[in-house]
Amino acid sequence: MTASAIAAAVASRKLSAVEATDAALARIAARDGVLNAFTDVTAERARAKARAVDADIAAGKPVGPLAGVPFAVKNLFDIAGLPTRAGSKINRDRAPATRDATLIERMEAAGAVMVGALNMGEYAYDFTGENVHDGPSCNPHDPTRMSGGSSGGSGSAVGGGLVPIALGSDTNGSIRVPSSFCGIFGLKPTYGRLSRARSFPFVMSLDHLGPFARSVEDLALAYDVMQGPDADDAACTTRASEPTSSLPSQGLDGLRIGIAGGHFQKNLFPEAVEAVSRVASALKASHVIEVPEAARARAAAYVISTTEGASLHLDRLRARPDDFDPAVRDRLIAGAMIPAPMVDRAQKFRRWYRAKVLELFKSVDVLIAPATPCIAPKLGQATFVLDGVELPVRANIGIHTQPISFIGLPVVAVPIPLEPMPIGVQIIAAPWCEHVALRVAHALQQLGVAAAPAPRGVLENGSRSA
Amino acid sequence: MAEPLDDYIDAVGRALGLLIEDAWRAPIRANLEVSLKMAKLVDEFSLADEAEPASVFTA
Numbered sequence: 108m109t110a111s112a113i114a115a116a117v118a119s120r121k122l123s124a125v126e127a128t129d130a131a132l133a134r135i136a137a138r139d140g141v142l143n144a145f146t147d148v149t150a151e152r153a154r155a156k157a158r159a160v161d162a163d164i165a166a167g168k169p170v171g172p173l174a175g176v177p178f179a180v181k182n183l184f185d186i187a188g189l190p191t192r193a194g195s196k197i198n199r200d201r202a203p204a205t206r207d208a209t210l211i212e213r214m215e216a217a218g219a220v221m222v223g224a225l226n227m228g229e230y231a232y233d234f235t236g237e238n239v240h241d242g243p244s245c246n247p248h249d250p251t252r253m254s255g256g257s258s259g260g261s262g263s264a265v266g267g268g269l270v271p272i273a274l275g276s277d278t279n280g281s282i283r284v285p286s287s288f289c290g291i292f293g294l295k296p297t298y299g300r301l302s303r304a305r306s307f308p309f310v311m312s313l314d315h316l317g318p319f320a321r322s323v324e325d326l327a328l329a330y331d332v333m334q335g336p337d338a339d340d341a342a343c344t345t346r347a348s349e350p351t352s353s354l355p356s357q358g359l360d361g362l363r364i365g366i367a368g369g370h371f372q373k374n375l376f377p378e379a380v381e382a383v384s385r386v387a388s389a390l391k392a393s394h395v396i397e398v399p400e401a402a403r404a405r406a407a408a409y410v411i412s413t414t415e416g417a418s419l420h421l422d423r424l425r426a427r428p429d430d431f432d433p434a435v436r437d438r439l440i441a442g443a444m445i446p447a448p449m450v451d452r453a454q455k456f457r458r459w460y461r462a463k464v465l466e467l468f469k470s471v472d473v474l475i476a477p478a479t480p481c482i483a484p485k486l487g488q489a490t491f492v493l494d495g496v497e498l499p500v501r502a503n504i505g506i507h508t509q510p511i512s513f514i515g516l517p518v519v520a521v522p523i524p525l526e527p528m529p530i531g532v533q534i535i536a537a538p539w540c541e542h543v544a545l546r547v548a549h550a551l552q553q554l555g556v557a558a559a560p561a562p563r564g565v566l567e568n569g570s571r572s573a
Numbered sequence: 574m575a576e577p578l579d580d581y582i583d584a585v586g587r588a589l590g591l592l593i594e595d596a597w598r599a600p601i602r603a604n605l606e607v608s609l610k611m612a613k614l615v616d617e618f619s620l621a622d623e624a625e626p627a628s629v630f631t632a
Contacts, residue, residue: 187621270599271629312627312628349608400618402614403614403615403618404609404617405613406612406614407614407615408610409608409611410611410612410615413608420583421589421591424591425589425590425591425592428592428594434600435596436597437597437600437601437603437604438604439609440586440591440604441601441602441605441608442598442604442608443585443589443591443606444581444582444585444586444589444605445608445609445612447613448616449612449615449616451626452615452616452618453612453615453625454617454626454627454628455620455624455625455627456618456620456624457626457627457628458624458627459618459620459624461627499618502607507624564623
């Protein structure tokens, strides 16, 4: 069931919140042995919350638009009573969080029921969904493949039908990549739109939080209840909520849609080319727009990420280097060694690039671009061959997402259900225009071009048989 | 033969108080080569003296 269907059934007493929660917990018990999406299942807390929602309904009190809807969060969100591990071994020694992350509080204030914490790449420095401490979260369409990172458990849990909504984070692509690999919708809002209060950071000037879902309606529903200022996040907007739930059905009338060219049309496997082509064709978009200096934008995002990440973890790199995933440790140590003027220049280039891209949005409302260059690689796969050149998988998965998050543009990643594996396309809008990206995503869903069908067969017996 | 970046890695590692085991040197070097390549691409872009950085601070 979709989140909106569950909420409607719970609000009209056709289904209780406890029943909806128990059903999610049963799916997790049945399928997570294959997916490894969850690192913590908070069953007791979830049932208590569900009982409270049912009690409110029985007492005739108003309930929120997500009444009884189960959801789960990437384990970098603070959950009261748990140490916020952020995919690491080291953080397990932290004191348990005393208060939930703002976004969890807002979801639960709308009646949603949190059922647990989700697997992720260590400290979010990852595009694969693999984790040396917790094992990889697996792709629901083929568990021998990557879920995508770093919000791998979020992609796996929603793609595998365990929960209708999950929350994740996106610094360089960590919502859009798992959305693409797992064949679901993901929203990376404008930088500063959703509060990051009480979530574990990676790169403060690039970190975003956002939802995953199997339909555009559910994505908008979750997004709407999480909006609003929050003094606990210095970067969070002071803009009031701008609800989108009723907007997506407006269709495409009046929207100018372009295809991102140059960098975004290079380094692509045929599946990515096909997915963008299907979207462009459905939207009747043929105008290719060169995004200036996008490859350099990707490089600048890379430099800022590796240096800010190194700074964040410097004390841990000194004190407990052996407790990191070695691949993450070595990347962070290298990041600590980048000369400071390069970082300053990257931040200056960023403002130049932002101004140039904003100019493009005077002539278009939406840009479409691939979300990933490929479908989900095999777990453990280190390289792929593109145009006859062998390239490292990890470093190249995010080449098309990084130039977009670099300047905080809102993006809906829409799933194109190719066979045998899905792949995503980015629907990119101007800052603060999430509603425009959601409208286009909804139109693609209505046209049957974007869809998140349930995986077939591989999850039913609870073992890794596929 | 010593790799050109090894002396740099040792010197900066000491300056930052980072212990670098011999076994980590090759992967750190490989990562640093990629990061410096990215940094060079940024460095090569000509910026006006008046260019403002995009890092966020609001008083």
